[in-house]
Amino acid sequence: MSIFEYNGSALVAMVGKNCFAIASDRRLGVQLQTIATDFQKIYQIHDRLFLGLSGLGTDAQTLYQRLVFRHKLYQLREERDMKPETFASLVSALLYEKRFGPYFCQPVIAGLGDEDKPFICTMDSIGAKELAKDFVVAGTASESLYGACEAMFKPDMEPEELFETVSQALLSSVDRDCLSGWGGHVYVVTPTEVKERMLKGRMD
Amino acid sequence: MSKAEVDFPPKGEFGFDLCKRNEMLIKKGVQPPSYRKTGTTIVGLIFQDGIILGADTRETAGPIVCDKNCEKIHYMAPNIYCCGAGTAADTEAVTDMVSSQLQLHRYHTGRESRVITALTLLKSHLFNYQGYVQAALVLGGVDVTGPHLHTIYPHGSTDTLLFATMGSGSLAAMTIFESKYREGLTVTEAICSGIFNDLGSGSNVDVCVITKGHKDYLRNHLLPNPRSYISPKGFLFPKKTVSWTLNYLQN
Numbered sequence: 001m002s003i004f005e006y007n008g009s010a011l012v013a014m015v016g017k018n019c020f021a022i023a024s025d026r027r028l029g030v031q032l033q034t035i036a037t038d039f040q041k042i043y044q045i046h047d048r049l050f051l052g053l054s055g056l057g058t059d060a061q062t063l064y065q066r067l068v069f070r071h072k073l074y075q076l077r078e079e080r081d082m083k084p085e086t087f088a089s090l091v092s093a094l095l096y097e098k099r100f101g102p103y104f105c106q107p108v109i110a111g112l113g114d115e116d117k118p119f120i121c122t123m124d125s126i127g128a129k130e131l132a133k134d135f136v137v138a139g140t141a142s143e144s145l146y147g148a149c150e151a152m153f154k155p156d157m158e159p160e161e162l163f164e165t166v167s168q169a170l171l172s173s174v175d176r177d178c179l180s181g182w183g184g185h186v187y188v189v190t191p192t193e194v195k196e197r198m199l200k201g202r203m204d
Numbered sequence: 205m206s207k208a209e210v211d212f213p214p215k216g217e218f219g220f221d222l223c224k225r226n227e228m229l230i231k232k233g234v235q236p237p238s239y240r241k242t243g244t245t246i247v248g249l250i251f252q253d254g255i256i257l258g259a260d261t262r263e264t265a266g267p268i269v270c271d272k273n274c275e276k277i278h279y280m281a282p283n284i285y286c287c288g289a290g291t292a293a294d295t296e297a298v299t300d301m302v303s304s305q306l307q308l309h310r311y312h313t314g315r316e317s318r319v320i321t322a323l324t325l326l327k328s329h330l331f332n333y334q335g336y337v338q339a340a341l342v343l344g345g346v347d348v349t350g351p352h353l354h355t356i357y358p359h360g361s362t363d364t365l366l367f368a369t370m371g372s373g374s375l376a377a378m379t380i381f382e383s384k385y386r387e388g389l390t391v392t393e394a395i396c397s398g399i400f401n402d403l404g405s406g407s408n409v410d411v412c413v414i415t416k417g418h419k420d421y422l423r424n425h426l427l428p429n430p431r432s433y434i435s436p437k438g439f440l441f442p443k444k445t446v447s448w449t450l451n452y453l454q455n
Contacts, residue, residue, distance in 0.1 A: 002235045096297050100336065101223030104237060122270075124240040128292035130263065130271045143268055152439045164441040171446065186448070197448040 008179025009054035010141035016162035049111035054139035084111030095127035144173035245373025246287035254415035284345030289371035331360025
């Protein structure tokens with residue numbers, strides 16, 4: 001049994017026209033037993049930056065707390081929010097520090113950078129950045145997510161269409177994975193607002 | 205253990221504080237994670253007064269392709285580039301680290317960096333970690349002493365060559381070099397043989413040409429694998445196919 005399959009998770013982020021969407025499932029399990037159906041995997045770092053953490057739940061929470069600490073220090077020193085690219089480098093450096101005894105997490109970072117250009121990125125558990133222009137996936141359902149997103153993605157989608165596409169990709173992928181599911185949590189972020197929605201999915 | 209040490213390990217060092225916990229998990233039967241590798245075909249060759257470096261663009265996690273268009277030719281100095289194969293995080297981290305050391309060295313000495321400097325910095329770092337930092341590199345550049353091409357193995361050994369290949373596709377690419385080197389070979393042919401014959405390599409071809417005082421970084425120079433099967437209609441999901449509840453977060 002892989003350590004990444006202990007708690008189970010599914011994360012996806014997709015780029016649209018001047019907007020992005022980041023979505024996760026809601027299950028927290030201990031191997032095959034489900035112990036929570038409202039577990040938070042996506043955290044908001046600041047107005048225009050979201051972080052999703054898949055993998056071992058305890059490492060995800062610890063890593064999130066460490067990153068919030070570093071970001072708050074940055075805000076105090078620089079008197080501004082971190083750009084998504086900078087934040088991605090910070091996460092990568094923090095993970096690579098633990099190269100020989102890693103955190104069992106795979107982060108997905110999504111944000112709006114300069115001139116409201118959407119930025120998405122994922123990493124493996126030791127910080128190898130993957131900067132994609134279309135979509136990134138992580139978690140136990142990642143193989144299905146790769147397939148679903150590859151087929152459903154279109155460039156330059158408006159926020160409403162992007163939401164539908166991300167939701168369809170997420171729900172169809174978690175349906176094929178025992179360890180993730182129990183609904184979905186989708187954030188669609190445009191330069192002016194953030195819409196948070198809970199998806200109704202199969203509760204099994 | 206002071207609080208500061210927990211959050212900020214000594215600058216630039218690896219932190220080993222989670223190792224005990226991870227070892228305990230492994231003893232309990234948990235499989236350690238697999239890291240993203242850059243399957244890879246990377247090549248380099250010296251021509252008249254310069255260097256050409258080439259690489260494919262596929263990044264894999266086991267048998268799955270995570271990135272169809274990643275960058276494997278890393279910047280080291282304005283006149284030196286390095287291709288990386290092996291564990292993706294290791295190649296990125298080690299080339300970034302040596303690149304910043306070279307920049308500091310340039311400020312310190314006021315001179316253009318030499319390829320041999322980059323070589324020594326890389327090989328001493330890799331030897332220090334006895335092969336655990338799994339980065340196999342093809343380093344090339346043109347400095348005051350002329351064009352140089354080197355390969356660096358994860359344990360820290362190096363070779364100085366006229367043409368070099370590394371990565372899982374190295375054998376496929378080397379067949380092209382060995383049979384055609386003298387007769388005006390192109391780097392793209394060698395990379396393509398790796399892409400089509402090696403499963404760990406694929407997607408597109410990146411090329412970097414470095415000559416004295418000038419460099420051409422040709423990202424996606426060749427795209428021999430376009431996505432030709434996309435349906436023009438795409439998937440159309442009418443609004444409200446998915447059911448949800450809505451919360452607003454004001455920005």
